[in-house]
Amino acid sequence: MYSFAYHKPTSVKDAAGAFAKGSEARYLAGGHTLLPSMRLRLSHPSDLVDLAGVAELKGIKVDGGTVTIGAMTPHGEVASNAAVAKAIPALAKLAGGIGDPQVRNRGTIGGSLANSDPAADYPAAVLGLGATIKTNKREIKADDYFKGLFETALEDGELITSVSFPVPEKAGYAKFANPASRYAIVGVFVAKTKGGVRVAVTGAGPCAFRQAAMEKALSGGFTADAVANVKHAASGLNSDLHASAEYRAHLVTVMAKRAVAAAS
Amino acid sequence: MAENGIGARVRRKEDARFLVGKSTYTDDINRPGQAHAVFVRSPHAHATIKKVDISKALKAPGVVAVLTGANMLADKVNGLPAGWQIHSKDGSPMNEPPHIPLAPDKARYVGDHIAVVIAETRNQARDAAELVDVSYEPLKAVVNVAEADKGGAPQVHDQAPGNLCYDWHLGDKAAVDAALAKAAHVVKLDLVNNRLVPNAIEPRAGIGEYDAATDRYTLYTSSQNPHVIRLLMGAFVLGIPEHKLRVVSPDVGGGFGSKIFHYAEEAVLTWAAKKVGRPVKWTAERSESFLCDAHGRDHATHVELALDKDHKFTALKVSTKAAMGAYLSTFAPAIPTWLYGTLLAGVYTTPAVYVETKALFTNTSAVDAYRGAGRPEACYLLERVVERAAWQLGIDPVELRRKNVIPASAMPYQTPVALQYDCGDFGKNLNDAAKVVDWAGFAKRREESKKRGQLRGIGISHYIEACGIAPSAVVGALGGRAGLYESAEVRFHPTGSVTVFTGSHPHGQSNETTFAQIVADKLGIPIENVEIVHGDTDRIPFGMGTYGSRSLAVGGSALVKAIDKVIAKGKKIAAHQLEASEADIEFKDGVFRVAGTDKQKAIGEIALSAYVPHNFPHETTEPGLDESAFYDPKNFTFPSGCHIAEVEVDPETGTTKVLRFVAVDDFGNIINPMIVEGQVHGGITQGIGQALTENCVYDAQSGQLLTGSFMDYCMPKADDVPSFEVSTNVVPCTHNPLGVKGCGEAGTIGAAAAVINALLDALKPLGVKEFDMPASPHRVWQAIQNASRKAAD
C-alpha cells in the first residue's frame, strides 16, 4: 500500500469537502474492494475519506411503497432486516447471497453501486426494481446510472447517500455464482411492478443491463415457461476463464427462469 | 487400551495454542535489528535480463541493500540442488540446469527472482523494489507440458534441448507390447492431470541471521524438514558447515508438500544476512505463494489397458509427459517416476506394466510433491481406465475390479513395477465400500434424481499407495541423494516426565498428540507428562522431516525403538535394585516387576535413580535415562482403500454436486481414530478440490499466471463437500513395530478418480465420454454441448 492522508468526517457535507481538497481523493466505505486494490498497489489515492463516521448514510427505512437504504448500510443488515424481507424478499435474499459473512458485514450498498463491478449483485436489483440512487447532488434513475465497465453516472466526488427501491408486486433473483469468488457469473433479477415487468441481468455484460425480450415475454404471463425459450445473444458478453460468452448467454435464460419461479 | 494410549480418541494437545492464537509461526518471530526483504520478480514468463539498474532503489528511503544475481555469482553462490537423480532410458543422467537463487541472466517464469531489496521496513522495501529498473528482452514462452517437447517450442534452458529433463521408463516393454497385440480388448484414454497450487494457509516465510561473534548463521523458515534445508543450503548452495548453521522451523501452518523443498528465498535471506550484518525477514504475500510455491501434478498421459476375453487385465502401457516447471525443485524428478510408475499395478494382478515418463521444463513455477505426490496421478489414471474398460465392455465396474484384484492370500505380492506389497485386503475394501454405499440400490437413487431433472452418477476409486518413504538403500539405488530414515530421542527426566526430540516435523498432522500417545502407552506414564520437540536443528537429532505420510510409520517407529532402549535400560536398573536377574524383569503399565512376584519399581523411581545413581549397577550401566534411535524402514508401507462417490449434475448449468462420499481405508493400526478421520476428511476435500474446482492456468501466449488469487483459483469450500462416510479396514503393516501404514495423503490419492468416474457415469446418457478435471460448471456444460453437437452431426 502506498501512503495516503486519512479523513474521517461526520457529515456528508464535510465528506464532500474533504474529497474536494484531495488531489486524488477516494471515499472509503466497507473497503472490501478499495483496500485490496490498494494493498496490491493497483490503486493509489492521495486521500481516503472514510464514510464510517457519517451517521446520516446509515440505516434502512421502509414506508409506503418504498424501501430506502442508506449508502453505508452493510449487506448483512439488508439481508437480516425483517421489514425489507417483508416488502421485497428478493432484495433481502440477494443481499444475503453476496460474498461471505465477513464481506456482508463490511461491504455496503453505496460502495457496491459506486464501484459497479460487472459481477456485483446489487446492480441487478437496482435496475430490476427501477430504483433511484440519491447522491449529495441529485437523484439518478437506475436506467440512467450504469454506463459501462466500472463506469457509472456518478461525477468525480459525487457521493451516494441512499438508494430507494419501489416495492414491486413480485420479484425474484437467481444468481449463478462464480465457484471461486462467488460473485455472479450471471444474476438475473425479475420484477413485476406497477409500471410493467423489468428484467435486469448482472455478471453477463460490462455492467448490469435490462433484457427487453424477456420483459416482453413475461408481460404476457409472469411464468418461468414464458422465458424458457427466450435466448440471449452471446455477442458482447463477458468471456473469461470461468465462463465463455456462450455459457453466460445460456445462463441468462436459465437464471431468468429460476428467478421467475422463485419470485414472491 | 490405556486411557490416552494407542487407539484412543485423544484431543489434540497442540490445539490449546493453535485455537487461541498463541502458536508461533515464522512470521510471529522478530529478531533484534531485523531488516525486511522484498523480492523483485520477473513480470515475464521468459526473458533475457539485459541490465539490472539498482541506483534509484539504493537511494530510496530506508534502503539497506539491493542485491542481484551478479552479487551471487561474485560470491560464488551455487544453484539450488535437486535431491534426486533420475536416469533416462539410455542410461544418461537427467539434465540439471543450474538454478542460481537470484537469476543472473535469464528469467524463466513469471515470479522468477531477479533481485532482493532490503530496507528498514517492509513497505520501504516494497517502494524501493518498484525502483529497481530491470531491462528485459522478452522471449516466447512455453507453459503447456504437452507442447514443451514439440519442435519449435521455446527452450527454457539452452542446455536442455527439447526442454527434456529426462526420458525415464520402468517395466517390461516387450511383454506389454506382446500382450497388447494379442489382447481381446484394448482400452485407450488420453488424460490431463491438472496443475494445482498447494495453498497452505500459512504462506512461506523466513528470517536469515548471522552472528559475527560466533560466525554462526540461523535461518528461521516455514519448512517441513529443517535438517534437509540445513543440509541442502549449507552444503550445496552457500557452503556453510553444519555446525555453523542452525535451521529453525517453528509452528508450520500447512504445507501439503510445498514446504519440503529448499527455496531460493531461504538461501537469499541467509546469504544476505551476513552481507548486511542484520537479520533479514521476508514473508510471502499470497500472490507470491501462487507464483512461486512449487505446484503439483501437471501431467498429460496416454494409457492403454489390455484385457483377455475373460476380462482379466493382461497389460498396462502408460506414456506420460510431466512438467518440471522452470527449474528442478528438490524432489521434482522423483515424483512422476518412482512415486508414480511404481504404483501403476495398483490393486490389480496385471502381469505386465510399462510406463515411460518424459519430464519437461516449462516456463512456469516448479512442479514437485503435492499431497500424494505421484500416487494421486497414478491412481487417477488407473481408475479412470479401469472404469472406462467396464463401460466399454458393458460390465459392472465392481465386478471387473473383483475379477482383477490381488487377493489377500497372494501377500506378499511382487508387482511388475518394483514394489512388493507386504499386506492388504483390497477385495474387502471394495466389498465394504460397495456395501456402505448400497451399490445395488443405486439405480433407484438415480431414478429419484431423474425425477428432479438431475443426472446422478456413481464412481469408484480402488487405490493403493506407498508411504513411509523409505528404505535408504532402495532410495539410493533409485537415484535418491539422501537417506530416508527417521530419528528420535526419548529423554526421561529425573522426576518422571519425558521429552521426545523427533526428526519428524508436523505441519498439521498432530504428531505432538499421536507421538505422546505412543510414549504414554508404551512407558505407562500420563500423556500430560510428555512433550514432543521438533523443528530445530540445534535441539533435535538429524531427521528427515514430514512428508509422504511417513511421520508415524518411520518417525513413530524410531520413537518405539528409542522407547524400547529406555525400557531395556530400565530393566537393568530394576534388576539391580530388586536383586533379580535382568531376564526375570517384566515391564508393563509403567512398572518393572520381578516375574511371578510382587517385587516392583515404578518407572518414575527408576528414572530418578538413573540420575541420582546411589543404588545403581555402575559396573554395567551408565547413569541417565536418555536414549536415541534411528529407524530405517524395511519397505514402503502400503495403505489401500476404496472410495465411492455419488454425484448429481444439473444438466442446465453443468453444476456437479457430490452427494455422498464413502471411504473404506486400510491404514494399518490406528493410534488416534479422530485424527485419522480428520486427515481423511481433509485429504478427500483436497481430492474433490482437484476434481471439481482447482485448476492452475497459465496463459498459453504470454505465460502469465491467470489464476493468481483466490478470486480465480477455486479452493474447495465446506459447502462443496458432503458429510463423509468413512471407516477403516485394519490390516497391520507387517514390517514396522507399530503395524502402521500412514493416512495423510490417502484421501487425496483416492478421491479425484471416484468423483470423475461418478461424473462420467452421470453424463453417460448425454454421450459424454471424455473429460479432464476440473469439473467446473462451465467445463461440464461445455462437455455436454460438445457431446450433443457430436450426436447431432
Ligand SMILES: Cc1cc2nc3c(=O)[nH]c(=O)nc-3n(C[C@H](O)[C@H](O)[C@H](O)COP(=O)(O)OP(=O)(O)OC[C@H]3O[C@@H](n4cnc5c(N)ncnc54)[C@H](O)[C@@H]3O)c2cc1C
Ligand atoms: C471476498 C469477496 C467476495 C465478494 N463477493 C461479492 C458478491 O458475491 N457479490 C457482490 O455484489 N459483491 C461482492 N463483493 C463486493 C462487496 O460486496 C462490496 O460490495 C464491494 O466491496 C464494495 O463495497 P464497499 O463498501 O466495500 O466499498 P469500498 O471498497 O469501500 O469502495 C468501493 C468504491 O466505491 C466508492 N464509494 C464507496 N462508497 C461510496 C459512496 N457512498 N458514494 C460514492 N462512492 C463510494 C469508493 O471510493 C471506491 O471507489 C465481494 C467482495 C469480497 C472482498
